[in-house]
Amino acid sequence: MRNLRILLKYGLKGTSTIQYGKSSKRGRMNPLLGAAMSFGFLGFMVFTYISSILSKLKDVYVGEINMAEFFTGLWSLYITVMFFMTFIPYLVYSFFKNEEIEFLLSLPVERWEIIFYQSIITFVNQAFIIAFNIFTLTAYAKVMGYPIYIAMISSILHVFACFLLAMLVAIVLKGFMGATTSKRMSFIVNLSMIVVFILLGQFSEKAENVEKFLMKLERTSKFLFSPFNILSFQIFSLENPLFLLPMICVILIVFPLLNSLSRNMSFEMNISGKSGKRRVGRKEMGGGLIKNPVYLKDFKSFIRQEQISFMFLYPFLFSLLMGIFAFSNVLGSMMIFIVISSFYTALISAFLLSLEFQSWPFPKSLPLNDSEMILPKVMIPTVLNTLSFSGILLIFRILGRVSSIDMILIPVLFLLEFFSACLGVREFMKNPVRGGIVNINRALGFVKVIMIEGITIGLAVVTTIPLYFMLHGERIFKSEFWDTMGKVAGFVGISIAIILSRRLFVSTLREYRTAE
């Protein structure tokens, strides 16, 4: 346990803050305070948004089904399934022997401590899901008049139980699969799960007639609030705290099981490529349209790193399928894309830059100027996500779900993605991790991931929602004052994104130039 604490102490901290030649720390915010503020900001937004919806649904009953309860149950289910979908594949991947695990194995640290360390580090990237879950339940408790502290305890227990269960699944999956195969399999399984999940989501909404709709609602409600659906126990516990017990039992059973499984876990070496082939000299790299060697190299790294390819495909497939099957209003689907992709763009750009530092100081010896090295890291995720979003809008346009005027969102998305990518590389360059620690979760420390999450998601929501409402001539808020303020906030958000992108990019170049 002591070792795990030590590993986490350094792992979550990210990198050293000691930098030669930089004596001044004026104006630097305490990073933990920054993380807490970002988490708080995200939580506040979720809490406010969900509270406003639940207040309207509080007294609405369809048959015997309370719509606020139904909404919370369904939303919690979505969040939990989303958590499993994103967390498990990352975790399986992180269990394969990489340079960091190899290093950890050389230390007098027990295997279970390595497993828990990797799991917690990976868990950090899912922090926004934790915020969604905790603040959704507290918003429900507040609106329905249940004790908020029970909601907090219950949602934290729920997240912890899910975390342990996901770990269990990941360890079992790891045992079944070979190294390279499992990387690809988990990637495919993960994408397939999105499809299944969205198709399952169909039973909650969209129905041609009232009778059919009511039947679906009743069926969904029965499923959601079945006494066997442990995922809803956090909601039941608000009325009857005895429902906390099964969650505690799950934790008490799974924890020792994990402990014993992880003590015997083996880490396989991740060998790929065909060593038997004999080849001397060059062959075509197959870059297609990409002619610039740095862009081509970074693009190859992008598509070969399953974790970051997933970060690209996930928002695309998720929002596309949500838009087609689940949401009657495509705004929800587009918001999902914008929010998730802008956050992931920052992580991808940071990770692409971290690859340069893994081969440091080699990149510094190349006859390329700093912007030639940095710009591809920013542009690759920005352009790919913009193309992906344009594709979604085009599909929705063909399906008649959006109007041509919605295409105005494309340049706005480009600006947001560009800002996020600049933020990602800038945050990485503040304390670049050098050497061969090949783990996307370590490219940026815990605190930075949380901060980036808060900033990118906040900015995405503040800019795109008002713009969408304005494009459709609708009001954001009932109050004239707040409606105007909301729209002003949208413009301010876009302006901030433009101004800060430039500043972030220039300061990244400056840091890269002086990196030693």
Place this chain on the structure above:
Amino acid sequence: MEVRIKAENLTKRFGDFEAVKNLNLRIFSGEIYGFLGPNGAGKTTTVKMLTGMLRPTTGRVEILGLDMAKHEIEIKRRIGIVHEEPKLYANLKGYEFLNFISEVYNIEEDKRIEELCEAFSVDYLDRYISDMSHGMKQKLILVSVLMRKPDVLFLDEPLIGLDARSARILKGLLKKYASEGVTVFMTTHILEIAEKMCDRIGIIHKGQLIAEGTLEELRMKVESGSTLEDLFLQLTGEKEGIEEVIREL
């Protein structure tokens, strides 16, 4: 002879620590220059400054007659660097890495690459770099540097990790290139190699160049000792107490 590498009052400070102090160097075309020093003496920092990878705190670097402060990219295009640790892009395959280098440096000649790959037994280009051993990566980077025929070569411990055959080929090639006018700047801890290969030797200790010259000139500076190892230990003041330490251990 043309001066290919010139350092004037080169100093590098990291905070309060002075890694290199007022270093002055003049290395000529066709010369193999051995740069020796104990661990932490400032060898790698010097190489990094001479290759434009690290900006000096004060002082000036001139390579091939070009000022590093003004022509960094042009200089990098004309020199070759082999680092002590062959850290490369792990996500690329061997041949993709060579392609990347070829495109960055605008090289179109395939024949030379093939010859170098054959010579160093680099027959694993379909493998990902992450799956290569230290020696394999070292040979790959050697091919990527030598295929460009740079005018000046900087080699930081180039023989570490190489098998006997590849080491012999590399030594032979360096001699051959030097005879054709290429300047070789090499750091090494293997003093026998410096003794056999280098035309001149510079010894750096605690960031300062404490001795420089041919092996004969260096021999004249110390009281006794015929091997470079003896000279080195005497000049760096590390000879005293060695026997005692061995006895006590």
